[in-house]
Amino acid sequence: MGLRVYNTLTRRVEEFAPLEAGHVRMYVCGPNLYGPSHVGHALSYLVFDVIRRYLEYRGYRVTHIQNFTDIEDRIIETARAQGTTIEALAGRYADRFLREMNALNIRRADHYPRATEAIPQMLDIIRALLARGFAYAVDGDVFFRVTAFPAYGRLSGRSLDEMQAGSRVEVDPRKEHPMDFVLWKAAKPGEPSWDSPWGRGRPGWHIECSAMSLAHLGNHLDIHGGGQDVVFPHHENEIAQSEAYTGAPPFVRFWVHNGLLRLTEGPEKMTRHLGNIVTIEEALGRYHPDAIRVFVLSSHYRSPATWSDASLEAATRGAERLRIAAEHAEAVLRSAAAGKGETRRASGLAPAADAARAAFEGAMDEDFNAPRALAAVFDLATALNKAADSVTQSPETAPATAELEAGSRMLRGLAGVLGLTLTASMSPAQQAALRRLAEDLVREQPGLFDPAHPLVDRLRAGGAGNAVSGEELVAFIADGRMRARQRKDWATGDAIRSRLDSLGILLEDTPTGFTWRLR
């Protein structure tokens, strides 16, 4: 059974196969660089990141192109309002965008072409469209003639007649048809502009994506993605321009659109225009990237989702559960107990891991059903926890070491296809606070620590600096705490645990010692 993908163009789930065997050409609408991106954008990029990761998991080579819109009305307005240039403004937000993509563990596209670097290709397309009667020039503006393109409206499922009836904006009287759209805009005084056969001007709103996708991916893309809100007019216009230009339909074989995100407060979709946004920066300040991802993957990519603290907190707990399962199994593997598992009979973990992989692939094959795939990962986490527990608690059903290892690898592997890191890292602030705590403890309760430990003197002198890792510090402190607990000095032990907890470090006692993790 192969991969099936919903195609907006046909409104059906279809068998997926790229035009060129083994190679998927994918273009995803990127950011307009006039301001910060919000979590609605993040949702879209996360969705296509997972699609890309799964395609690669299935063995496809993926060429992933994402555009940067760096010339557009609001960029001009914003740059003017801030007293800067469009280059500086767009550059600043492009850098920020890439940093945020990294933080969200979204893999880099192969290339991020910028609109202003594709002006020559745009001019080529516009010239060709004029020559073939698909466009007309008026006073330095160039319009696309929708009546010359019979398939216009097919993607969004509307006819030109319907669209005229519903038209709510005043129509430029120079247009032949109300739905004709601008390919090239004559320059206004003080605006950035480029030379063209029709005078100085700048590109219209839709031409950049046609120019850049055709330039980087050729005349036929396998997948073109974006939010459902850009189906019309943006993608409809892209089809018209591109196919009229190449004369070789289809421009795109699979149109893939994600559902939109809204905020709990006020039911409308999140959009920079309405101002009801949570920026990616704010989201990352509050939630772990894995939590944001679990939230996004918890509902199907074509359904609308609602951003709420309750949902994000639930996702945080879910992401933690997966991370703990992986870390727990790995801790057991590192401990002495696992070594004895070599010859034990099969525990049921291996079949559970196989079942999880099969369920995962079955789900993702069916139009990237990530919620179901995620459910398979959760089931595997449960099986893995059970197996890891049995190593110390009921050895008669414990898995062999190799089996436990394969199980935890499978968990990380499948989670990784969804882009989950299953890691938590200590922030520099946490690390500094941890060092202060260690210094305080060495001074307050020297008896807790082994005087021979190399850290003791350095901490007492306050000179441990940054050379000591957070992991070493936690191990050092936890070791001191263990000494107190061995003396049944529960009060001291609990106090240290609670001080670590307030730094976001959770100590957990186990029959064989302790484990710790970041909250």
Added chain:
RNA sequence: GGCGACGUAGCCAAGUGGCAAGGCAGGGGUCUGCAAAACCCCCAUCCGGCGGUUCGAAUCCGCCCGUCGCCUCCA
């Protein structure tokens, strides 16, 4: 007004006509000095409402109620 989605447990949410995944929260238990985590058990005779088709419907059809998207820049 036109076109298109969606309404499933306290919350989020999957569900391809054949006895309702998963996560969070909650209750009980095991483990434990305590805590945490983990594990086990429980938690929708029911899928917005009313009809219809069918041996059988959350899944198909009709009507109604409600919510949202697009029709304008928008992931």
